[in-house]
Amino acid sequence: MQTLRRIPYYHQILSDMEQKGEQFVSSKYLAHFFHVDDTQVRKDVSVIGYKGKPKSGYSVSGLKGAIGDFLGINTENTAILIGVGRLGSALIEYPGLSEYGLKLVAVFDSNPVKQDKVIGGFTVLPMESLKRVIQSFDVGIAIITVPKNAAQGVCDLVVEQNIKAIWNFAPTQLSASADVTVRNENMAVGLALLSHYLKKRKAESAIFA
Amino acid sequence: MQTLRRIPYYHQILSDMEQKGEQFVSSKYLAHFFHVDDTQVRKDVSVIGYKGKPKSGYSVSGLKGAIGDFLGINTENTAILIGVGRLGSALIEYPGLSEYGLKLVAVFDSNPVKQDKVIGGFTVLPMESLKRVIQSFDVGIAIITVPKNAAQGVCDLVVEQNIKAIWNFAPTQLSASADVTVRNENMAVGLALLSHYLKKRKAESAIFA
DNA sequence: TAGATTGTTAATCGATTAACAATC
DNA sequence: TAGATTGTTAATCGATTAACAATC
Numbered sequence: 181m182q183t184l185r186r187i188p189y190y191h192q193i194l195s196d197m198e199q200k201g202e203q204f205v206s207s208k209y210l211a212h213f214f215h216v217d218d219t220q221v222r223k224d225v226s227v228i229g230y231k232g233k234p235k236s237g238y239s240v241s242g243l244k245g246a247i248g249d250f251l252g253i254n255t256e257n258t259a260i261l262i263g264v265g266r267l268g269s270a271l272i273e274y275p276g277l278s279e280y281g282l283k284l285v286a287v288f289d290s291n292p293v294k295q296d297k298v299i300g301g302f303t304v305l306p307m308e309s310l311k312r313v314i315q316s317f318d319v320g321i322a323i324i325t326v327p328k329n330a331a332q333g334v335c336d337l338v339v340e341q342n343i344k345a346i347w348n349f350a351p352t353q354l355s356a357s358a359d360v361t362v363r364n365e366n367m368a369v370g371l372a373l374l375s376h377y378l379k380k381r382k383a384e385s386a387i388f389a
Numbered sequence: 390m391q392t393l394r395r396i397p398y399y400h401q402i403l404s405d406m407e408q409k410g411e412q413f414v415s416s417k418y419l420a421h422f423f424h425v426d427d428t429q430v431r432k433d434v435s436v437i438g439y440k441g442k443p444k445s446g447y448s449v450s451g452l453k454g455a456i457g458d459f460l461g462i463n464t465e466n467t468a469i470l471i472g473v474g475r476l477g478s479a480l481i482e483y484p485g486l487s488e489y490g491l492k493l494v495a496v497f498d499s500n501p502v503k504q505d506k507v508i509g510g511f512t513v514l515p516m517e518s519l520k521r522v523i524q525s526f527d528v529g530i531a532i533i534t535v536p537k538n539a540a541q542g543v544c545d546l547v548v549e550q551n552i553k554a555i556w557n558f559a560p561t562q563l564s565a566s567a568d569v570t571v572r573n574e575n576m577a578v579g580l581a582l583l584s585h586y587l588k589k590r591k592a593e594s595a596i597f598a
Numbered sequence: 599t600a601g602a603t604t605g606t607t608a609a610t611c612g613a614t615t616a617a618c619a620a621t622c
Numbered sequence: 623t624a625g626a627t628t629g630t631t632a633a634t635c636g637a638t639t640a641a642c643a644a645t646c
Contacts, residue, residue: 182637188581189573193562196537206603213562217639222605234604234645251581252588266479276560280580320587328405344590345583351485353402353422361586363579364398370572371489372397372460374554377570378529379461381553391613415627426615431629443621443628 183224186214187247190224194244206237253281258319259347262334263326264289264297264304267349271325272300285317290330307337314341321345328352335362392433395423396456399433403453415446462490467528468556471543472535473498473506473513476558480534481509494526499539516546523550530554537561544571 190210197205207221214220225238230246232238248254259282261268271277272287286309287302289295294304305313313319322338324331324346331350338346339356346362348354354362399419406414416430423429434447439455441447457463468491470477480486481496496511497519498504506513514522522528531547533540533555540559547555548565555571557563563571 184582184585185578187585188575188578189562191581192560192575192577196561208603213564215567218603219605219639219641220637222603223638226605232604235602236646237603250585252584253581255588257584257587270475270479274576276577277580280577281584282580321583345587347579347583351401352405353398355422358424361583363583365576365579366397366401367483367574368401368485368489369394369397370556370574371486371491372400372462373393374530374556374570374572375461375466375490376393376396376459378466378554379464417627427627428615428617428629429613431627432614435629441628444626445622446627 183227186224187228187251189213190221191244191247191251191253194240194247197240198244202240204237205240205243207232209237255281256283257281257321258283258285258317259321259323260285260310260313260317260319260338261287261323261325262289262307262310262338263324263330263350264294264299265325265327268323268325269299271323271349272302282321285319286313290326310337311341314338314343319343321347324348324350324354326350392436395433396437396460398422399430400453400456400460400462403449403456406449407453411449413446414449414452416441418446464490465492466490466530467492467494467526468530468532469494469519469522469526469528469547470496470532470534471498471516471519471547472533472539472559473503473508474534474536477532477534478508480532480558481511491530494528495522499535519546520550523547523552528552530556532556532558533563534558 193210193213207218210221211218225232228246228250230243261272261284264287272284277284284302286305287299288305288307288310290307295306297304322343324334326334328350331348331352332354335346335354335356339360344360346354346356346360348362348364351366351368353364356362402419402422416427419430420427434441434452437455437459439447439452470481470493473496481493486493493511495514496508497514497516499516503513504515531552533543535543537559540557540561541563544555544563544565548569553569555563555565555569557571557573560575560577562573565571
């Protein structure tokens with residue numbers, strides 16, 4: 181569903197507008213960021229279940245709040261993080277997590293050298309503690325920041341413990357059964373898309389030269 | 390175009406398979422990662438312009454190469470990076486960039502304290518040098534890793550210099566004219582989507598409880 | 599009031615899947 | 623040869639846009 185992909189961006193735009201003190205926003209304004217029709221935005225908003233006012237548009241804070249409720253980021257989601265390397269450490273200290281309703285409850289690493297160290301207030305736990313922690317905290321999301329070759333193994337491990345949402349930062353495509361949501365964050369994808377765009381552009385300008 | 394979004398993932402999967410020494414892959418196997426029909430994969434492959442062999446499938450290395458050509462990552466794209474903070478510095482040293490055909494030619498920061506420092510082999514340049522560098526290197530991509538509030542300004546600046554592809558890591562939605570491609574990398578989006586999924590799941594299990 | 603903007607139904611467009619022949 | 627898998631056309635499904643009434 182494309183609507184669902186746009187909604188987090190709306191939220192971000194509305195946060196920025198709120199900070200600038202804007203009160204209202206029109207569907208036309210929101211649409212221009214996505215290069216889509218403003219009808220599309222109004223339809224997206226109706227999915228969220230929010231109502232605007234003819235002539236003035238949508239209340240910035242009202243719509244932002246409705247999106248937060250819709251996405252479930254206004255309530256807390258518990259998470260664990262596995263793999264305390266460079267990226268993992270950065271994520272642990274990233275303030276954006278709590279801003280979006282994520283509450284880290286524990287961090288893990290299979291390397292004994294890293295265990296018992298404290299990072300961002302968390303003591304790094306051994307993988308053996310995984311089962312116990314997931315069960316006692318009712319963990320919703322597992323964040324995977326282990327090296328590429330270890331990622332699928334870790335994924336299988338947490339799925340076994342009944343985790344249903346995985347946020348994968350290892351540069352590999354994880355596979356899990358359809359009832360588990362895997363979000364693969366992968367910088368190479370963005371890079372590849374930009375590269376393709378530039379290539380097409382060059383080809384076109386060659387034709388019209 | 391959804392096909393275009395899947396293609397970089399195919400590339401990643403094929404790289405992994407190549408490393409493991411796999412020779413052939415079927416459309417069915419590729420399809421299962423995306424939870425789509427295998428017909429879809431065959432259609433995607435036809436867009437790339439590659440041919441498989443009935444019964445055996447697609448050559449892993451052959452298809453990988455064809456995707457590389459299609460995406461333009463087999464040839465070099467020049468890039469600059471603006472904003473040498475924590476994330477910017479990490480990106481400069483990230484080996485994945487060159488793996489996907491990106492060649493960094495210069496890095497910038499508006500903070501005089503950071504200028505003249507050397508990071509990953511690059512001397513940090515002042516913003517004043519932007520124009521000169523872009524013109525003399527025929528720069529294709531601008532990577533923006535400045536703080537949120539500075540991002541749109543930097544975006545306008547590089548668009549003025551005729552840059553047509555922007556890779557934005559600042560957590561804000563940049564806007565540019567339709568002929569400029571902006572890729573917004575935004576962790577909050579992934580988080581929001583996972584959160585929504587969990588919320589929906591909870592609601593459903595409440596209904597069927 | 600007139601004009602701007604929302605909300606919604608119908609029409610169009612694009613993406614996905616079904617069906618099946620071609621082929622190794 | 624028989625079976626598996628590709629490639630492609632037709633059918634279906636979903637997302638986007640066009641049209642327009644409702645309303646502040």
